[in-house]
Amino acid sequence: MSKKSFRQAINEALRQEMRRDPRVILMGEDVAGGRGGTSGVQDAWGGVLGVTKGLLTEFGEERVWDTPISEASYIGAAAGAAATGLRPVAELMFVDFIGSCLDQVLNQAAKFRYMFGGKARTPMVIRAMYGAGFNAAAQHSQSLYPLFTHIPGLKVVIPSSPYEAKGLLIEAIRDDDPVIFLENKVMYDDEEDVPDESYTIPFGEANLTREGEDVTIVAIGRMVGMANEAADRLEKQGITCTVIDPRTTSPFDEDTILECVEETGRLIVVDESSPRCNMACDISALVAERAFGALKAPILRVVPPHTPVPFSTPLEKLYMPSADKIEAAVKTVMKQHAREVA
């Protein structure tokens, strides 16, 4: 066990699974290092943010492929490779690029098992970066997990820390269905203790990162850290929060959320994806339907406005959820209760 960054945790998961299973291959733009041209450079960066560094030199060009800038072709190729027995991990780089290859995911990979009467398996993983706060502008900053969550047949994973990332990625690679694995690009240098050994974290089981009595906060991906920060500040002010990290939005652990709301009676959902039809809406509907009687205050969503992600740093900051905004939302739902009691 040692401290590892989010980047290292993902690299280690890929490396250990490639050592364990020769069917695991990597493909994507620049995953082999961004060598480019005829300069002869090997393993230069390992992807745009260095996540796959060192894998080309260990596993060779047979298993680590740089692809042309053609998402439709290599995501489609990955789906086909998976259907014929390999276990490809395809990197889409920025999740925003899904527009170029959505049919391969939506109508092909996601449908194989169902359309072939349960006889086909599609053990592919699509890794991609998501999220704002990186000053990467509107075409490279989106949090598109609601889009994938909407499609039956896909599994959608959003790790919130290095420990989570390693265990969830190994689980994703061993899973027999197409898995969308989304990495928040702002988190690559986050560090925590991560076991050196391989381990798996099952899909569909939420994790409680804080336990409290007053308010339940459901947060996704990078938002979990912000929710924890807000919860720690609030505890000093006498308000305790439960923070739930769903880990996967499909499959989705409804029970844990319902149980916690039954205990606290208040719900805040923190979601950095665009607010129409996002996870915050979905979770709010779930609780309104099945735990309405437990609620002591209205459900509040801490979400960005319905606009493209701004490039301007001050505007991007304004756009994003934050620990401050979560703290304020918690205080609002606590006041609501005080008013009712009075």
Place this chain on the structure above:
Amino acid sequence: MTQDVIPLTMPKFGLAMTEGKLASWTVQAGQSVKQGDELADIETSKITSGYESPAAGTLRKQVAQAGETLAVGALIGVLADASVSDADIDAFIAKFQSEQTTDETEDTASTRNTEPHQVEAGEYSLNVREVGDGDGTPLLLIHGFGGDISNWMLTQEALASGRRVIAFDLPGHGASSKTVKDGSLAGLASAVNALLDALSISKAHIMGHSLGGGVAITLLKNHADKVASLSLLAPAGFEKAVNMEFITGFTEADRNRAMQQELEKLVHDKGLIGRKMVDSVMRARRLDGARDALRTIAAACFPNGEQGDDLRPVLEAASIPVQLFWGEADEVLPVAGADNVPDSVEKHLFPGVGHLPQMEKASEVNKTTEAFLQKHA
């Protein structure tokens, strides 16, 4: 009169604990207590445990309030005879607080590395944590089936004055390597023997819990020269019966919810099992090879759903001191096993305690064991 004033400080439950929350006071200021009475509930990230009075007296002052989080060693209250004046109590608190601030600055030079680390022991790489120093015969702690060093969080420090106390993860457990070979008690005992060699310990007191008790007795059987005394907590090897539903459920649980239900079978007071504890058990269980190792051990030690080893003859033939602790409400290995332990053994049975007496009756187990170890030093 300050010598009659006893400081009550934040206890340290295991290696990870640097601070604890005073969840609630059980005793009000001004109330008199006996030694061992529960004064307060202390909550850590892993466990909530009662804080027992170190002596008889009157709880004169609650320095910390319920809900406060304090560093280990910080003053939480003061115990003294009713005859001590309030002024003396206040003076004691002021003095203690100022001295403690100085202590903290000097605390940087710790002698022994108490962080868990890997030790190569024969074919195994074992996760080992050592505390304590001194000339006393070392004490080695062997946890049970599916356990790890954290099972000794209330034990290891408490027994570490004047001797090394070593906790480790058995092969296949915790952060140790996952090879268990045939998974038998003899195999596990040979790993323990290799660990003692690797640590250059020629003889040790051995404390074993549950399956670890069976391993301890098997170590005595196969390597008698290594064992100075045995302290057994609900040991395997004295009854056919074992709760196989627990063994299987505890091995296979792949969700925290399922694991929580299994862990609750380990204790009489179900409230002891918090979500954090469940999570730390699951983190170990999720490691590749961890479940397979437990399956192998279960198959070797509990063939046909019963305990396969009868260890009574080993104790009957033993000439070393042996003591036994067992909770009468044990749901994993029935306390009836205690009847099959030879009468030469000092037996301590606890009503209303489950399979983890070292946690549920920590201070009694520790006190009795300290006296036992000193008597047989």
